[in-house]
Amino acid sequence: MQVRIDDDFDLKKIQISGQCFRVKEISSGVFMFITGDNVVFIEEEKNPLFDNGKTIEVSCSENEWKTIWKPYFDLSRNYESICKKEYGKHEFTDRAIDFGRGLRILKQDKWEMLISFIISQRKSIPAISSAVNSLSVKFGTKIEQDRTVDEIFAFPTPDQMAKATLDDLKECGLGYRAPYVYDAIKRVTSGDIDLEKIGLLNDDELFEELMKVQGVGKKVSNCVCLFAYSRMGRAPVDVWISRAIDEEYGGVNPFTEYGENAGIIQQYIFYYEKNHPKMFAD
DNA sequence: CACCAGGTATACG
DNA sequence: CGTATACATGGT
Numbered sequence: 316m317q318v319r320i321d322d323d324f325d326l327k328k329i330q331i332s333g334q335c336f337r338v339k340e341i342s343s344g345v346f347m348f349i350t351g352d353n354v355v356f357i358e359e360e361k362n363p364l365f366d367n368g369k370t371i372e373v374s375c376s377e378n379e380w381k382t383i384w385k386p387y388f389d390l391s392r393n394y395e396s397i398c399k400k401e402y403g404k405h406e407f408t409d410r411a412i413d414f415g416r417g418l419r420i421l422k423q424d425k426w427e428m429l430i431s432f433i434i435s436q437r438k439s440i441p442a443i444s445s446a447v448n449s450l451s452v453k454f455g456t457k458i459e460q461d462r463t464v465d466e467i468f469a470f471p472t473p474d475q476m477a478k479a480t481l482d483d484l485k486e487c488g489l490g491y492r493a494p495y496v497y498d499a500i501k502r503v504t505s506g507d508i509d510l511e512k513i514g515l516l517n518d519d520e521l522f523e524e525l526m527k528v529q530g531v532g533k534k535v536s537n538c539v540c541l542f543a544y545s546r547m548g549r550a551p552v553d554v555w556i557s558r559a560i561d562e563e564y565g566g567v568n569p570f571t572e573y574g575e576n577a578g579i580i581q582q583y584i585f586y587y588e589k590n591h592p593k594m595f596a597d
Numbered sequence: 598c599a600c601c602a603g604g605t606a607t608a609c610g
Numbered sequence: 611c612g613t614a615t616a617c618a619t620g621g622t
Contacts, residue, residue, distance in 0.1 A: 333603060436604040442620050443603080490618030495605085532605045553603040585603075602621090609614080 316377060317360075321368040323394045325417025326359055332418055332586055334542045336431055336444040337451070337470070341463055350424050352469040353383050354460050374462065389419050389545065397576050404572055407563040408580060411587035418582055421542060425510040426503065427470040428543035429525070432535045433495050442488070449487035454479060473503040495530025502528055518546050541578040548574060550581035555588040 326346045330338045339347045345358045356374040373380055385391070398412050430450070435443045447470070454471035477500055484493040502508045513524045521544060525536040537551035550570035552560070560568055570577040 432603080435602090437602055437617080438604095438619080439602040439621060441602095441622085445620075485618085488619060490620090491616090492605095492618080530605065534604060538603075551603075555603065589603090598622105600622090602619100605617095607615085610612090 316373050316375070316380065318371050318373055318380060319368060320371060320390065322390065322392075323398070323417045324359075324369065324371075324388070324390075324419065326357060328415060328417045328586065329388075329419055329421070331590065332582065333440055333589065334538075334582070335421055335423060336440070336447045347463065347467075348384075348387070349458070349467065349469065350383065350387055350427075352456060352458055353379065354458050354462075354467055355379075355384055356462050386422050389422055394419060394579070397579055401573055401576055401580055405564065405569055407559070408569065408584065411583040412580075414591055415583040415586040418586055420545065420547065420579055420582060422545050423543050424470065425514070425539070425543040426473055428539045429499055429503075429510070429528070429531070430470075430476075430496055432538040432542075433499060433528070433530045434489060434492055435538070436492065436530070436535065446488040450476070450484075453483070453487060473500060476500050477504045492530060495528070498529040499531075514544055518548055521546065522549070537578075541581075547576055547578045550577040553585070555585055556581060559584050559588050 326344075327340070329335070330340060330346060335348070337349050341347050341356065344361075345356055348355050348357065353375070358372045360370040360372060373384065375384060398416070402409055402412065427447075431443065431447050434446050438446070451468040451470050454475045455468035456471075456475070458467045458469055460467055476496075479497075479500065481493050481497055484496055489496055503510060508524065508527065513521055516524060518540065522536050522540055525531050525539050526533070531539075534551050534553055537549045540546040540549040541551060550556070550573075552568070560566060570581060573580045
C-alpha cells in the first residue's frame with residue numbers, strides 16, 4: 316500500500332536516532348519496524364510525484380496503518396511547523412534542526428521502552444540492541460512474516476518475562492541491570508505499577524511513578540515519558556546532551572525555553588551530537 | 598585487546 | 611543538598 320507523508324520523515328535518521336533498538340534496514344532503503352506483535356516493512360519512494368512531502372510503500376493494511384503505524388510515527392503532529400516555531404532561539408539548535416530534519420519522536424510500546432532504557436545505562440546503542448533482541452528471542456512470541464529469512468520475535472510481555480530468573484536475564488547480556496529488570500517485572504506483573512493507567516497522570520506524576528522502579532532515574536524515566544508516552548515536554552539529559560549544554564549553551568540548560576517541544580528539540584540535538592561530521596578534532 | 602558505553606544507587610561530607 | 615565511586619558485559 317502507498318501512503319502520502321506531508322511532513323518531515325526520514326527512515327534512516329529515525330533508525331539511527333537512538334530511540335528505537337530493533338529497527339533494521341533489511342535491504343537498501345527498506346526498513347523493518349516492530350511494535351507489539353506487529354511488523355511493518357517501509358520503503359521511501361525514490362521519485363516522488365509531488366514536489367512537497369513524499370510517498371512511502373508500506374507492507375501493512377490500511378487499517379493497521381491507521382491504528383498502529385501512523386500513531387507510532389507520530390504523523391498527526393507537524394514537525395515542520397514545530398521546527399519553524401522553535402527556530403531562531405539558539406544558533407546551535409538551528410544547526411541541529413537543519414541536520415536532523417526527518418527525525419520523529421516514535422510512540423513505542425510502554426513496557427518495551429521501560430525495559431530497553433533500563434538496559435541502556437552505560438551501554439552502547441549496538442549493545443542495547445543486541446540485549447533487547449536477546450530478550451525477544453528468549454521470551455517473546457514469534458511473529459509470522461515472509462519478508463525476511465530471519466525469524467522475528469515480538470518483545471516479550473511482562474507475563475512472558477515473569478518466568479525469567481536473574482540468571483536468565485544475565486544470559487541476555489544485562490549484567491548488573493538484571494536485578495533492575497527483575498524489579499520492573501515484579502512491579503508490573505503484581506499490578507503495583509499499571510503502565511496504562513499511569514498514562515493518565517500529568518508529566519511530573521508520570522515521571523515520578525516510573526522512578527519507583529529500581530534502576531530508573533531521571534534520564535531513563537524521561538526517555539520512557541518521551542518515547543512511550545509522547546510527553547514532548549520531557550528532555551532526557553544524557554552524556555551527549557550534557558556535553559552539548561556545556562560546550563554549546565554555556566552551561567545553561569536550553570530546554571526550558573522550548574517548553575512543550577523540549578523533547579523534540581532534544582532529539583535533534585542528540586542526533587546532531589552523535590552523527591554530524593566533525594571537521595576538526597578537539 | 599583495552600576501552601568505554603543514551604546512568605543509577607549508594608556512601609559519604 | 612552536591613560530589614565520588616562501583617557496577618557487569620559486549621561491540622569496536
